[in-house]
Amino acid sequence: MGNARGSTTLYVALLSLLVLGGSLFAGTGFAASLVIWVAINILLAASFRFVQLIGELNFAIAGFVGVGAYVAGVCTTKLGLPFVVALVSAALAATLLSLIVGYITLRTKGPYFMLISFAFTEVLRMVYTQIDYIGSNSGMLGVFPPVLLTDYYPTFVVAVVLLSLIVLYKIEQSDFGKVLVAIRNNDAIVQTVGINVHLTKVSCLAISSFIAGICGALLAHANNVISPDDFSFLLAVYTLAYIKVGGESHIAGPILGASVLTLLAQVAMGFGPFEHIFYGAAIVIAVLLMPDGLVGIIRKFLGLPPKPQAAAKH
């Protein structure tokens, strides 16, 4: 068991180095953008899935990404702060907001929490359009990464994403991570053994939102523009599509799903207004034909038993 785990760690480390090294050759053109989009979408999906550990579909993720993007954008373009400060501020702002929102809303579960989180995202989007300081409807322009990073921005993004994925995975594997899964399984029991279920759920959302804030900051500085419409509920729907296609039972699911769909979506761009159908179709096909997504197929292929967990119960 210890050996198997050791060799898995080695493979993951090697693969990470390979991806990191590969991203150095992405340059600054379309390939660079693609690398960045794939990396950020992977992290978004991993963040979304983290809240699924407690059994909730968190559509507020799009809102928290937006907060991260705007806070980071204001930090670098308006206040002239260093990029690193912007990145940390974005993550902390999203976390702080999620603590407040989570404390109030996580007393509900299932469809109720999903609807509230959906509404939260849409309200935030409308708030952005009303604030002139951040460009209201037209958004913010000229959000550039520091000159020092210009050539290496894809590599920087990939490094941050890899680090965040490792942190999320470590938390999931810890006893705290098991408590999160136990809450999804049966929260009444978790409560009887002395665990404050509500605060645990709020912490889970806060960790996920910290990551979402980072995603927002990275995204803003990759696109160089921020527009309110980038953070509508559609962002959350896309993220859900990544997870449904990739599979929910393992953190590899978001990685596979986001990679495959983001690359395929480049083809779908040619469909014009039908582009959105692409994601809808992906969700439908994945749910109908691939229970537990690509991860499930790989498990079957390797002869591993299917995991009995990870489906949000509603």
Added chain:
Amino acid sequence: MTTEILLKVEKLTRRFGGLTAVSNLSFDVQKGEILGLIGPNGAGKSTTFNCVSGFYPASEGRIEFLGEDISKMNTAQVCHKGLVRTFQHDSLLTDMTVYDNILIATFSTISVKNERVRRVHETAEILNLSDHLQEIAGNLPHGLQRMVSIAIAFATRPKLLCLDEPLTGLNQTEVGGALAIFRRIRDEFKLSILLVEHNMKAVMEICDRIVVLDHGIFLAAGSPLEIKQNPAVISAYLGKRA
């Protein structure tokens, strides 16, 4: 036996709208005893249980645990005072391994990882679950699932363990095994047990004292022998012997 009072329920009343599920109920659990709470279906046993364990607030009355009023506390707080319950249904984490089921119970009560692991193994050993630690709890046979649900509660090492119909669906051998475990944990860990159970033979065999409820009202209390001979209990619950 010293008669130190662990749990004291005083004039407990719980209403659901117009329905009074439990009315003016008083009883106590002494340290080291196994107290049976019995009564026909709908007598208010589960409601009493839910109030004592912090699941429902009491409409009226006072619940004292070790001299402290716990009637306003929630389940998690009550657990930290040393009172833990099991559930009649949905009593375990079906998607997780037996190991993780017990581990969850140590999370808030033990902060050191190694101590948690030791507690899981010790608990599994006592409940005869050591050979099943890596199995998914939901896949186990019913008898073992019952043991897992007791293991979850017992892993917190409560002072008072409240068991909600733990013997339902067990066969004769399994009931015998479970009763032996109840006695062992009572003797070794000096805990008390509040037992809600329909298996009369088992209740009479293991309980030191029994409290009988009927329609939410206190009917009788006493030793198993006294209860068996109590005319009110016989007519309400046990039935006449032909």
